[in-house]
Amino acid sequence: MNGRLVERDSPELLPSVKVLQKTFDLVENPGFKDLITATSHLTGDVINRFTHINRSSDDLLKKQRMIRRACHLTGGCIQRCMGCDAINALSFVTYEVDRAYGTDYHKRFLKYLEYFQKNDLTAAAAQTDAKGNRSLRPHEQKDPDLYVHVVEKRKDGIVVKGAKSSITMAAVADEIVCLPTRAMMEEDADYAVAFAVPADSEKVKLITHVANPRPRKVFKAPIADFGFADSFVIFDNLFVPWERVFMFAEWPLAALLAHGFALYHRHSYTGCKPAITDIVTGASALVAEYQGITEKSHVRSKLAHLASVAELVYSAGIASAVEGQQHDSGSFIPNTVYVNVGRRHAGLNIYHEIEILTDLAGGLPATLPFEGDFVNPETKRYLEKYIMRKEGVSSEDVHLCFRLLSDMLCSSLSGVSAVAGVHGGGSPIMEEIIIAATYDYDKKKKIAKYLAGIKEN
Amino acid sequence: MNGRLVERDSPELLPSVKVLQKTFDLVENPGFKDLITATSHLTGDVINRFTHINRSSDDLLKKQRMIRRACHLTGGCIQRCMGCDAINALSFVTYEVDRAYGTDYHKRFLKYLEYFQKNDLTAAAAQTDAKGNRSLRPHEQKDPDLYVHVVEKRKDGIVVKGAKSSITMAAVADEIVCLPTRAMMEEDADYAVAFAVPADSEKVKLITHVANPRPRKVFKAPIADFGFADSFVIFDNLFVPWERVFMFAEWPLAALLAHGFALYHRHSYTGCKPAITDIVTGASALVAEYQGITEKSHVRSKLAHLASVAELVYSAGIASAVEGQQHDSGSFIPNTVYVNVGRRHAGLNIYHEIEILTDLAGGLPATLPFEGDFVNPETKRYLEKYIMRKEGVSSEDVHLCFRLLSDMLCSSLSGVSAVAGVHGGGSPIMEEIIIAATYDYDKKKKIAKYLAGIKEN
Amino acid sequence: MNGRLVERDSPELLPSVKVLQKTFDLVENPGFKDLITATSHLTGDVINRFTHINRSSDDLLKKQRMIRRACHLTGGCIQRCMGCDAINALSFVTYEVDRAYGTDYHKRFLKYLEYFQKNDLTAAAAQTDAKGNRSLRPHEQKDPDLYVHVVEKRKDGIVVKGAKSSITMAAVADEIVCLPTRAMMEEDADYAVAFAVPADSEKVKLITHVANPRPRKVFKAPIADFGFADSFVIFDNLFVPWERVFMFAEWPLAALLAHGFALYHRHSYTGCKPAITDIVTGASALVAEYQGITEKSHVRSKLAHLASVAELVYSAGIASAVEGQQHDSGSFIPNTVYVNVGRRHAGLNIYHEIEILTDLAGGLPATLPFEGDFVNPETKRYLEKYIMRKEGVSSEDVHLCFRLLSDMLCSSLSGVSAVAGVHGGGSPIMEEIIIAATYDYDKKKKIAKYLAGIKEN
């Protein structure tokens, strides 16, 4: 990190660790316990839902609700869903690969899953390759390593090389689950590879960027506790033993795995994105109240827009569970169309949500004096006098509200969160591609033809 | 109509009658039968779902699906949902009025309902008053009749006066169910009135506007079969016997009835609006195919937007059923927030959907030669030659496709449908008002305060 | 028309004739005279500005203002600009063709222009070909006639064949000026052709669609006076003498002529589109006033949006004149970028403008009773009573206002106008293509590189 070798317990990584920690602590929380635990279909043990394979519509509804509520507590992304979504995708794709190729990936995977659940592990999902020239396929790249691929097949396993980019929580996770990033052609067979490795394996190099909250010395608040660590994950001729390999060269099914992970992960977004919108909504409603403008009709309309974004995205998640289907492996798969229209709607609205908060807040979040000025008595007396808004709200509360807004609108972390909101789990254009591929446009054309009086051939 | 007295079986009303007829015919349709029939909770008889009281989440899901599929067949609004939504609202509000006032409206209503179901009736819901000056309450209007009100209370019933505006299907319905249009104050007590009357009662005057499809002489098609009839409904000192009165002077509950109807009716919109979007999507995809531009990325993106609008609105309907609740009366009430975010999203997108269809179609829908020119051999040969698009599509199909588009974009009926799409069931601003009143903004503010470190009092 | 042979003075064409007539009548109007007349640079005579070649920035500013004001009077497109824009494009492109090929088109053109100005002619510009498969070039089409082309070259002229689609006012114009619709390749040389012919030439077949206002019997109003006539224009082996041919086979310059016409025509749109927005703004403000909602903040915001659209588009026209440049031929050419961003902004906002008007009007424009009901005393007394809005506005004025809105929102003509607003003169996607081709993105990239510290090679 920034040219230095950094340990996992270094202070820069603490805000990321705290996010994961929340997912362990909540198991003890009476109001959360029932939501965040589940019964393993493998062992019957009570496990953390983040290690659970969804086996029913109800499982999906619970996962969605758990994520929404947990994100309220960390003020953003709960992060641990990545690994959960990766194992869910593997749970049915390994089954499909076996069906097509007579392999035994599914059994291997179930063994790994049991280990994963028993040890209550966290995993980063490493999907996005370096990719080089975006208009070339993996095998067409000048440098063959620009997508992760197998460079050697051994008796006891495979050796892989390449890099995955922008991998959240890799630096603090137990495991890294590596998945293909796209559909592959026959020439790309070596790139159709999936596996899991301990995140601290020697041949796994992490170059990590942290997006931590702006530190607070005096005015502590949860918003300033949690952060992101994203890594360039480099597999430098990494050996992976067979029992941790879940796809290798079955290129026709690379797309299913890539999209299967995206599907579960976008389903997670129907939980976390409404949570983030909830936070924007709450902050907007709060600052409107403090400024005394709650009753203005443009404010009402803007708050209604925020509520609509949150609840439409959440609705899409509900519909994807209600209209999902059980796979032969027993895994329950959310409906593709609903998941994708939901994630797309979220992605299209992020900057507009920030714009609404900015609009209601006025300029102060951008120019709020530093903490020290609210401590030094010489300046404090001025600030407390002049920051007052509506009667009945203390200057301290006004100050804390604007400090929250400043963090939400004008910090490095807020910029990172917005970009993550657009691109994490696939940007709106990715959802449009999936919608184009899976929506039944022919059925709609038939309706149009019927109404037009055009005979079907 | 247009200064003349017109009978119910006049040809101008036929396109509206045909819409209602579809709801009767479909009962015989094997693919529809299970969806469009239900079991009366009163009698156990098999009844048309349009006369059914929703008693479960599943009832709501079925109603929504039925409406979406039926609208595909009529190319637009199925109309009969109005009466269905009115009786559903009365089914729980009469119960609440009785609870509050010790009245016996609910019993009366159930008797009426039995008659309604047994005779498989259709009803217009007359809600929107003339309203006069929009910034004054009913009792403040200069002319007291600008809202419907009771002018005389008799032993055997009440006499009402006033007018309801833009009442769809009143001219072809069996019954008119009159409901309050808004919340009332004590001074408005005489305006807090609900009742049902046969639509052809003598003291009910209908001044009717028909929005019929552009007639086709040669190139017949379903799109040209169905239309609207909307009436100014005038109650000119109309007597209503007590057994048909469902609210009278219980002003504090007028809002519940007004909103209760709106709630069920907006739930219906989560079925019909996706259907209309489906038709726009189908027409868009079809003309894109004929023009040979399906593969362009802007086309893909526009079609994805249409699919997203349809499925987000439909999702909201599903979520409103899943998160709805059983009322003490046994009626099942859809969740308010989901219904309203769904209807709002639909209303906000209508003109944009038309814009997309226009965009993909090009200018021809606006300038398509008349039918006669496709018949006269002298001109037909030119038109068939020059209207050709992509190879493999006959000039007749291209012609029928653009005639459909012309009807969908450039006819009087298309304009009426767009306006109805914005305002029918309450315009987006109405949904924002309901969202403002019912969304739990305080809970969101609490989240913001927690993250900001602001102590709750 | 509709299978019948129709004369130019038939009543169906009268609403189109009336539009053109306005451009002649206004010459006598004291408030318009100075704007609508100009001095011919050829003869020094006072001529109608619609026949004038722009020779200065001021000419462009005046043309823009003239069009905006004239469209207010016809309630929409003034139509005569087409021919004006065609001759302006020819005025400099013929000069460029001569420069490149040593031809003498420019002299021919000036002779034609003198005749055009002296006789105060009107011309339709026939640009949009039938086009067949949109993904094939002219010479690649299965039927070679799907773009207009030269089929024979004679000593005294050329013979052309093909069709132009959606040609406004061809049925009522004096002349038809035919122009290429796109860039051409060498194989398309026969398609690189431009010429003018009298609109009633024998070998010119017009199949005409009229979009006329909804007729009014009693409540006459200017909005119901003016309409469109658009024709399929078929050149059925039409002979054109050399003196009326302005391009023939100089394929590398076809694009310049196609874009040159589009440029002047889009400049006209910076005048007419603000006029149409003015009408929507006026109708919106009027109905808001009558309903008593002018002071609501959402109304203020919507009216401000309408004003902004009109004035941004108008600004772009002003900027295009200020930043335009004199061509060597003496013609003054508007700045391409400003013209195109202006036209694009107009095209992107049309349906949104209609949406705003719908929003403020409520549902009544869709269901307004027919004229006869406002005449028949039996129904009139009800309608006059119940249509009342705010005190002080007569029921007749309310009625006329909503009849205007009904014509603007729910008539066949309103649909046609909206489609024309998107596609006439080139849809937004066409402007994006021109912007992509002409905007100096490299200059912007240089700024980014400088700020990033990237060295230019």
Add this chain to the structure above:
Amino acid sequence: MNGRLVERDSPELLPSVKVLQKTFDLVENPGFKDLITATSHLTGDVINRFTHINRSSDDLLKKQRMIRRACHLTGGCIQRCMGCDAINALSFVTYEVDRAYGTDYHKRFLKYLEYFQKNDLTAAAAQTDAKGNRSLRPHEQKDPDLYVHVVEKRKDGIVVKGAKSSITMAAVADEIVCLPTRAMMEEDADYAVAFAVPADSEKVKLITHVANPRPRKVFKAPIADFGFADSFVIFDNLFVPWERVFMFAEWPLAALLAHGFALYHRHSYTGCKPAITDIVTGASALVAEYQGITEKSHVRSKLAHLASVAELVYSAGIASAVEGQQHDSGSFIPNTVYVNVGRRHAGLNIYHEIEILTDLAGGLPATLPFEGDFVNPETKRYLEKYIMRKEGVSSEDVHLCFRLLSDMLCSSLSGVSAVAGVHGGGSPIMEEIIIAATYDYDKKKKIAKYLAGIKEN
């Protein structure tokens, strides 16, 4: 600053000083000299245009172009326009006050102006008061100091008290020009005050927030050189001598001064906002080129949107100069409507512009490894290998490009700039209020009435 007393030459303020310095250095730049200098109408001396009073349409056009070009060099706001806009507003409002009240403010002002020009001064304009409860007027606030007001009138001047919020460059400017923030009523007379003071006056307390670029150790670039310093400006019983007082108690003209400053300042925005859009456009086009996606049609469309925003806003500025008017004082005043529609359009598009850049950039700006990792040879070799995009672009250039994007999207400063872009000079809702007050809606209503056949009274 942050609890410490900080000198004007402290390193934290350097990035702000550098911005102002640019406005002095450019006078020596041959390509800029003619644009950034002007001839004083007072003395005939060559002066910096930032101290010049606009006397013609051409002056406004030059000021607009100067600002656009200068902002390219600082990567954002050029800041010095504030003072320029303040003196321009005072130049005609003092004249108007004298005309109304027989005072001699204009003479005083001209003397101050001469001093200002001769010494080539920079000034912050202090307009936005603390304001307290947004729904109360100045004199209604519980604490009378929440708006700046006169607390004592002396023979030799006045004593003022209160605070101005979010005042850019106050900490590095020579002067602070204080102006009223809104219209005043008679009871607010003491709040109708305008004056200028040296920014380092003893009784002026500045509590300053700096928004500086993320520091760069190795990869230096102009984007990392320039920043903002915004201050809470507290007037703690500050004495101002009469010769520096430009309004005092003439409350009916407070609005003219408030709006006059806003008018000139929004005109400045028609120069700086296009510049910022240019930078976003350049960065977008550059990253699209590096990623190899320039030819995709969605990229073309997004770049066209950026170009359109820049040029529409710039057009509005041009139109405001062309349609501006000379005031009796000799000052040239930009047209209100055009200025406001331009500023509004800019304000409404800021977050959407950022969204487009995010969309084209992908997720890397949010997770880009720190500088040190591009220096340390151990990690550098990985990053240089895996960051490669399209062939022919060096990994260093790709890195610098993404570091620019990271600064533009994910830094504290980028958040501050976005907020400033919405609120600086007045947010879109402020422009809507001015448009509502000044746009000639009555003229538009007259057009609608004429078309509807409604007689004017």
